[in-house]
Structure formats: structure tokens, C-alpha cells
Amino acid sequence: MMVSSHTAMRTLLVVATALLLLSLIGQAETQPEFNLMPMPASLQAGSGELALNQSFTVAVTGHGGARVEHAAQRVMARITAQTGIPVSNTLADSSKATLVLSAEKAGESVQKLGEDESYKLEVTPTGARITAPADLGVLRGVETFLQLIQPSPSGFVVPAVTINDQPRFPWRGLMIDVSRHFAPVDVIKRNLDAMAAVKMNVFHWHLSDNQAFRVESKKFPKLQEMGSGGQYYTQDQIRDVITYAHDRGIRVIPEFDMPGHATAWFAGYSELASGSGPYAMEQKFGIFDPAMNPAREETYKWLDKFIGEMTALFPDQYFHIGGDEVNGKEWDANSKIQEFKRAHNLQTNEDLQAYFTKRVQEIVKKHKKTMVGWDEVLHPDIPTDVVIQSWRGPKGLAQAARGGYRAILSNGYYIDLMFPASQHYLNEPLSGDAAGLTPEQQKLILGGEATMWSELVTPDTIDSRIWPRTAAIAERLWSPQSVNNVDSMYRRLAVVGHELEYTGVTHNSYYERALERIAGPNNVHSLMVLADVLEPPKEYHRGQMDKLTTDLAYNRLVDVLHPESDSAREFAMLVNRILAGNGSPQDKSRARAMLIMWRDNDQRLQPVLQNGNFLMRELVPVSQNAAAVASAGLEALNYLDAGVTPLPTWTQQQLAVTTEARKPHASTLIMIAEPVQKLVQATQGGPPAPGKW
């Protein structure tokens, strides 16, 4: 019996590369000189480079305090991880150290919005120095230094450079929803490390929603006992995460969503609700009727105690109360609430919610915190010290600023919607309506937040939904507005995405393991050829295809796919150049080689899929369609090359193939279908395909 090992099979699957491709692919293109993300505000290349070897040491001078020393420890550990060089793990004397970290002062013990994060990094062939007015700047600078490390002909080096850097926006956040799917502390921590690596400074912790309440409350223990399914953070764990984040220059802002999105609270405390219950943790996703009762004074007494407990637990100045998506049905159905509205002259449910929001805002203020809420809290009755998080559309941000509110942008940064990095990258906060704001109003735009809503993610896959795309958002919020070249972003993202794994996130390494779970060790690589051209559905389309609940197994191919297919993006770019008449012979050969690979992969994969397990079988039509599309693309290239116009029946048939292939199967999208459709249409001199699926 032949031993067909995993490795041998993979090797065979990689076969014939050179045979087929050598003539097609030249040298790897020249790397951009500095694979930094986010790009610094100012960078001047020097001459020469600093050698990085076993004698590398770090020293700390100035008055930056413990946080700088911890950063120095992390630099030493990360260099060893990134390069394999066993550098010293003890601090050196500043007169002898390779890298000197120097901050003039320590930052606030509770990090404040707008603290100075600027730094200067100077690298010469003899040493490197990061200086900053405050310790936060050193934390940002060391991440730049780590990104500059690269192997050279002589060894690992850091190129000589002078960087003066500071952020464009003071609020650069990542929200993680831990309600719909829980994220254990280790998942949170590794994502904090990755955030720090791209200079993000706000972790917005969406801790409660209809599906679960995730924090231990000592005053109201039924919140976690009846609202978390046993999956919640103890207060010790919360404090541990806050300390961990602060050490990395990241503020932790808790969100307790109210008055809607709160069903899980009502499992233990139904008296808070507007309906009669009973209530239980919601297992489905969407907008639900339950909402807090804004007409009972007891609600505010309860919230005063609760917010008192939580503002003591979370030291940040800002406290997020959610406020989104109340459908008002429970309010309409409750006669006492209707009575309350009349008594208080509240015309609409929006007015009623504004009443609630104002009351909560007063409680939050009483506990010496500043309230943050989603778009919906914006109302003429709400004081302007509330911060608005804009999510519903591009206009909300400018509207808030015009009203005198400070605002942060999340519309366009919804990474759960599976859009490509470029789309988020080009989502400029000060564009559209916001471009017309006065300079004073523009100052009210604090920044933005990527939002990782967790309906579809598990601890296995969450990193791959956040990274590397969030690094592009981090650059948008840190770097000058003029830094906006998409090609450059993708080139740097490939390198920085690799480096991010050294912070502990697993967005690259999970992929092969997850595919192997589906395909077994012998077929993982032919499944990968298919998976590499697929993407999950966009926006909320997945929910229209599959019955989704919190207790579903998110282990199908669609759950493993990268949100963005690098292969399909490259292929689409080749097709665009070819159809625009400026495709090189290499472009054409490369496009052809890709199509051949995709077409022929089905011959190997198809029998395995048909005889495979349940996770494989649903992929039968996906592989067939991908092969059919690739075949159509090859034929179209032949016609275009030959300058021959095919018969209309051929074109009709191929358009039928690509149209069919653009429909989702097994909840996946074949991302090469659209560019192939363009090729087919071009054989008739026709227009490009309208819209996206």
C-alpha cells in the first residue's frame, strides 16, 4: 500500500510550477522600500543600515516609566520571534544599547482621549533611537521599528531612516462583539497585540446584546448566570484585560447596549423589559422586539446601580450605552408606556427613546463618565457632550458634527460584511458631507472604529475576519489623508499581514488547518485551489441563505474562506488591463495559467467531493461552476487573441455559465466569475457587466 503523505501530496500539487509558469512570471517585483503600515506622517530614508544580531540590546532612558520598560521587553521578544535571533531579554545601559527608548514623561494612568502619541525614530548604521514627549509615542515608535526589520544579503537589518510621526485622528478603534459569539480572554489579548502593532488605541468591547450578557455583575448576578450560558468574563479577567490594553496604549471602552439589543439581560431581570416575557438568551440574529421599559422609574434606579458598578470596573472616561435599533413594538404594546408618552408629551418612539437616553446620560454623567452611543441617540434633546458613533450611512457623521457633537465613524468599517480591504481603505472620514464641514466642525470628528460583529465568527475564525483588513483601516485613521494608493496598500498589507501573526493572531495559519478539517490531510491542497478563488457572501446575504443561530457549527468552507480572495483580485486586475488594451504578454500568459489551473482542479477535486463527507459534498456545484467559468475564460481569451468574434450562441452559452456561477452555492461566491463574464462580453465588443451580484 502506497503511503500518500500529506506533505508528499502537497508537493505534488505544487508540481510543474516552473514548467508552466517560469516563462510567465519574472522576478518577484521590487518590494516597496518600507513595508510600514500605517505609513508615518514623515519619513526620510538615510544611507546604510543597522545590523540586527545577537548583540542587539535595548535601553530605556527619560521618564517614561514602567510602560516603556514593558515595551522594551516586548521588542526583545518580538525580535526573537520575527527573526529567530536570541536577543537579550534584559535591559542594557543606554550608552551601549542598539535601540534607545526615551520618553519625557509617563502618560495618564487611565489613558485619555487625545494624549500625545507622537514620536521620532532615528535609525543609523550605529544605532536607533525613539524619542517621544510621552510614553505612548514610544509604544507607537517601537512598532514602526519592528516593521522596519528585514533580512538582507548580510543578515537581518533595519534600514537607516528618520521618521517623525503622529496620528491624524485620536480615536482609532476596533469593536469586538462578544455577545453573539464569545471570545475568550486569550483571543481578546492577541487581538490587542495586533491592534498595537498597527497603532490602534481604542478597544470597544461590545459586551451585551440580545444573545448574551458577558460580564460578571456582583450587584446583579443573574445577568451572567441566566444571560451568558456560562461564557462570561469575571471582573478579575476584565481588569486583567484593561491592564494588558493599557500597557499597549489602548483604551478599553465597554458597551452595554440599551434599551434594545438587551434580551439577554431580561432572562435574569424581566422587570426591566417592556413586555411580559418570559425572556431567554436569543439564539437567532436580527432585530428583536424586547426593549427596556423607559416608563418605570425603577428601570433608572436599576441602571444607576448597574452603571455605578460597571463605571467602577471600567476606568476609561467614555462609556458606551449602545442605543441602536429599537423597533418600538414592545413599547407600542404596553398601555402604561403609551400613557407615559402622553403624560410626558412624547410624540414618537424616537422621542421616548430620547427621553430614555437623556435619563441614562444623566446617570452616566453622575458617575463621572462621558456617554457614547450609536447614531440613534442623536436627538435635539441630547446634550452635546455625548459622542456619536456613526454606522447607518455616510451622512450621520457630518450631521453629528454640525450639531456640535463629537463623532466617530464606523459606517464603511463594518468588517463583518466581508468587503475587500480597498473598500474600507478608501472610506475617508472627511469625505462626502464631512468634507464640507468647517475646520472647527472637522475637529469634532475624532476618528473611527472597525466593527467586528460576531454572528458568523468563532474563536477559530475571528482573527481572519479582523486581520489583515483592519490594518488598512488603521492606516486610514493614522496616516495623512494623502496616503491612499490602493496598490501600495495591498503590497504592504501582504508583508505586514505576515508580521501580524507574530503578535499571536492566527489569520493566516488557521486557513490550512481549517481546510484540512474539511478535506482531510490528502486533499487539502486541491480544496485550497478552489477556496482561494471563493469569498463569503457580502453584507447580510448569508443570513438569507442559511438558517443562522448562535449554536450552529461554523465549520463549512464558507466559514473558512478569506473575506477577500487575493487570487481573484489579481485575476480581475489582469483582465482589466487586457480589456483596456494594455495587458502585457506576461499578463495574458499569467491569466491563462491561472484559468488552466482553476479549470483542471475540478477533475481532481470532483470525485473527492462527491465521495466526501458532508462538508465536502455541498461543494460539488461550486467546483463545477468554477471550472466552467475558467473554461469560458480560456475560450474567450482565445477569441480575443485571435481577433475572431465568436458566434452569438457561444457568447450566450458562456454568459449563461458565468451568470449561473455568480449565484451563490454552498453560500460561497466564485469571485472569478465576474471578470470572466467581462472577457466573454468583450468577445462581442459588448459592455462590461453591470453592478455586482
Next chain:
Amino acid sequence: MMVSSHTAMRTLLVVATALLLLSLIGQAETQPEFNLMPMPASLQAGSGELALNQSFTVAVTGHGGARVEHAAQRVMARITAQTGIPVSNTLADSSKATLVLSAEKAGESVQKLGEDESYKLEVTPTGARITAPADLGVLRGVETFLQLIQPSPSGFVVPAVTINDQPRFPWRGLMIDVSRHFAPVDVIKRNLDAMAAVKMNVFHWHLSDNQAFRVESKKFPKLQEMGSGGQYYTQDQIRDVITYAHDRGIRVIPEFDMPGHATAWFAGYSELASGSGPYAMEQKFGIFDPAMNPAREETYKWLDKFIGEMTALFPDQYFHIGGDEVNGKEWDANSKIQEFKRAHNLQTNEDLQAYFTKRVQEIVKKHKKTMVGWDEVLHPDIPTDVVIQSWRGPKGLAQAARGGYRAILSNGYYIDLMFPASQHYLNEPLSGDAAGLTPEQQKLILGGEATMWSELVTPDTIDSRIWPRTAAIAERLWSPQSVNNVDSMYRRLAVVGHELEYTGVTHNSYYERALERIAGPNNVHSLMVLADVLEPPKEYHRGQMDKLTTDLAYNRLVDVLHPESDSAREFAMLVNRILAGNGSPQDKSRARAMLIMWRDNDQRLQPVLQNGNFLMRELVPVSQNAAAVASAGLEALNYLDAGVTPLPTWTQQQLAVTTEARKPHASTLIMIAEPVQKLVQATQGGPPAPGKW
């Protein structure tokens, strides 16, 4: 500028699989029915299967205590990790549970040698049950259950089966040397989880050596302060690891190597040494002169205090004092020691060491522990309650047993020597001299230990040196002697090796990341094609090639390579079948496809290597030689196919190519060179190549 992303490049490198290989590779071969490792003592397949889905629950009955409940928690977490199914994390009622764990009693609070590990596992379509006389058996049984989980056409299932199982040997260990390279606690813990997954029950912790002393001593703090470079375990960490191991049914046996291999002790306590010093942590590897002074009574007083402290810290009954490789030079050079020898009528340095060993044995015994030592402690003066760890040769084990000593086998299980899994697998403790032992003497053979000496390993790579090969050793020590089919072992190892990553070890997932460090994101997969046919040097040859020290960067390709090339093993097997005249047409086509891939890969890789960084440049001749060998192999296959005998000059030339290719370059071995050499020789009807390089 074209975006050549990591993924797109990989996809292209996987190109043309089907085109070239479809006709060559049939369906993946039928999997063996049960991918278990170690194979149980008795297994009877039932009919049908148990569905594994969201409603899966675990219950605990009987009197197994907390350890069974913790095992139940781990089962639930591992099922979620392995399958992606969110199973409950709380224990269920036994009347309703899918899996019931039942032990009649808890094991010893300090696990003893020879405790009952037997269990019975019954799986039917309606449920599964693990019963055992003691909790240890349940711990073993749950690992069997987890290995049985597989995806089927209907979902994840566990096939119906009845297993009655118990180990062949009571001592199944893994030794990790943390002196030459430190292994942080998280590395130790994940390896304990992997050990438990293959039913190993002894973690032998080699805590001190010439290069470092790794435990906090409160009585002698200069041990860690001057002997560890800041890298040591606190006593709290030691206790934490011991608790963690006990929870998984693993004993922790500390080793403090003496009187040799102890230079790091002398850095803080030079008075213990036989020379005049000064002493410092050794940075090189090998056998060194420093040794404790056996002639001073103060040495034994010191050791009494030290052993008192350490036997209190490590609760296991057994205490390893090393005793290996004393070269005696410091003793010979010390006149007082010479005087002492004469005064005590000790003829040789071996007699002097036996005197020392006996004194230490008395101290160990005074502290109520049983001493373990390497081969060298065996001496007529040493009492037979000492356990001998046999490492020097195949005869030592039987010799010890004949002398009435209990013994464990490590000779043949030295996984640092980079030998293939098959070699360790076939290293049968009761073969050779030991086969001639009486049944009573055979009972003295307690089992064996894989030994991970850490000269060449770092936290990055250590898992890949231990796993998956150690699983084969675990099977040798657990399963019946008759379980010894190498093909079956390799088939199961591929599956179990994949599953082992779910325990946290990284032997598979480190590979691509480490290659990417060398090659960058764009060239990682053509480097992988080369790396897949290479192996590191065997035995201690690497030390003859490279100047090795503890502070070297172990980041070259040789440090990343798998110890065993699956691709080369498969290719060698094809060649053997072809040359034996029973190669199928598929065998020949497959061998040819592999050779084409390896030949052509150099065309792509070579310019990248030549223009690459220092880690790439040293690979220029390796890639060239691999391609030349592959080319020779293809031509040889052509001659053999055609039945034409080539001119002797051709054969001479090709033998020169393969001979050259069998020499190490960049400290790597091209593992396809030997089988190709056989092909070339076969064209002349010549004999196979003698010996191995």
C-alpha cells in the same frame, strides 16, 4: 504595478496539478478504518455510528473525582476545536449524556509508577461510555474517543466500536532538555497536552546542564541568578506545571545532572567544582571537563540541602540525578582528589563516580525518593533500587535488568538525532539482548523515553522536532508488541499528527511561517518545494558543519526543515518498487511527475536565491543539486523504460552528480539523492549504493 499577493502566488504555484497529475493519481487511498495512535490492545468494530452534533453532552459518574471532571471539560473544548461544533461546556446528567465517563476511584494524589491505566470504551449509535477501574484509565480513554471522531457524509460521527485497552509498559516518557535552550511554560504545557493525546505518562524535565540551571532555588539562589541568564522557572511555575501534568495523568520527574554536566551550577557555586574556575554558563555544546568535587564532604552537605529543597518541590517518587559523561579531567588534575582516591582505594574514575553516586543515592533515599540515573551510574557498588536510563547502546538495557535493576530505554529514542519515525518505531525494548531476558528480568524493563536534547531547538521549532515522531514512540510503548506495521504507522501518523495540533503544539503550522521568514511572502512556496525534499543532518553531524552555540540564531532553512521528508520517503518507496520490478504504471508516472517538479523548481527559485537575503543565498547550491539529481533521475527512468543501457560515461557523470548531491550543503541533506543514485546504478544493472551518507 502588478499586485502579486501571497495567496495568488501560492495559487499559481499549485497550478496545473490536475493537468499533469490527474491521470497519475487516483482517488486518495482508502483510509484505515481507525486512525488511532497508539493502537489499543483490543478493538472490535461495531455497526453504525454515533452522530456528533450540537446536542453532544458529557456526564461523569462513579468516583473518579476532579480529574475526570477536568477531562470532561477538555473533551468538550477539544470537540469544539476539532470539529467547529459548539458543544456545551457544562456537564450533563448521566441519563441524557452522549458520552459517559465513569471511574471506580480516583488515582493517587501523587501519581505512582504502575497505576492502573486500563479502560473500556464502548460506542454505539445511541451513546458512548468510558469505564475504568481508576480515573487514569478515563483520561486515556477520552483521547481514544477524540481520535475516533471523523467527518462522514452525514456529519461528524464516532464509529461504533468496543475497545479494551491498557498499556504494555508503565513508563512512557518524553524528556525535554530546557538547559541548552530554554522552553517557556506555555511550550511545556502544550507538549504535556500532546503527550496526553498519545497516552504518554512521564515528563522527564532535564533542568540543569553545563549551559544553564533552570529552577529557582531559594536555598541557593545564585544557581538561577548566575546560571540561567534570567531564563528559569520560578517555584510557583514548577508547581503549576506539575498540577497541569497531574491533571493529564502525567508524572513529572526532575533531572539535576551531576557530577558532570554541571558547569552552570559552578557559575554561582564554584566551591562545588573540582577545578579552580572561574566558571560561567557554557555556550558551546559537547562534553566538558568541569565536574563536582566528590572528595569534599562539603559537596555532600550542599547536595543534601539542595536535594532536600528539590525533592520537596517535585512530589514524584523518582528523582533523576543524571550521572552521564564525566570525562574525569578535572579529577585527574586535582591532587586532593587523587589523594582521596588512594585513601578510599578507588582504582579508577569510574570507581570514584560510583562512590559519588552512592553518596548521592543515600541523600536521595534519605529524602524518601528513588534515584534514577543514566547508564553510567550502573556499577556493582550501586544498590538495585536505582532505575537505570539506558542511552549509550542497545545492550545497556538488558545489562541493567540482568543486574537486577529496573531500567528504561532511551537508546534509539533520541529524537534530536533527526532520524525517521520508522526507526524509532521499530526500536523494540524487548529485542536484541533484552529478548533473551527471563520473564522476571523483562518485568524490570519499565518502558522508555523519547529524549529531546535541545542544542538545536528553540521555542519556535521544538514542537516540530518532537511531533509527530514521538507519537510513534508512544505507540511502541503502549501498544502490543505485534503492532509494528510501518506503512500503517505512517498512514495513521499523518492523521493523528494533524489532530495533535488541536492540543496546541505547532509542528505543522510553524513550517510555512518559518519558510516565509526566510523567503518573504512571494517566494515561500517555491522554497517549500525544495524544503520538502531536504532533511537536517543526522546524529551529531551538524555540529561538525557549523559552529554551534546557545546564542546562535537557529533561523536557517536547516532549522526549519522537518526531521523527516515525507516526499522523499514516498519517492524512495516508488523507486524501490520500480527497481524490484513491481512498480505500477502509476508508480512510474508519479515518480516522473515528482522529478519534473523538483527539476524545474530550481529555474524559478535560483534567481530568487541568488538575489536574496543571507538566509536564501546559502541555498544556491542546494537548489542546483536538487535539480541536477532530479534531472539524473528522469534520464535514468528514460533508460530503464526504454530498456537501453547508457554509455558508462553517462553513468559515471550521473553518479558524480548524485554523489556530490549527497554531501551536505547549507547543512542540509537532499533526501532524493540516494534513491536517484539507485536508479542511475540500475541502468547498468549495478548494485544499490552502499550505506548512507
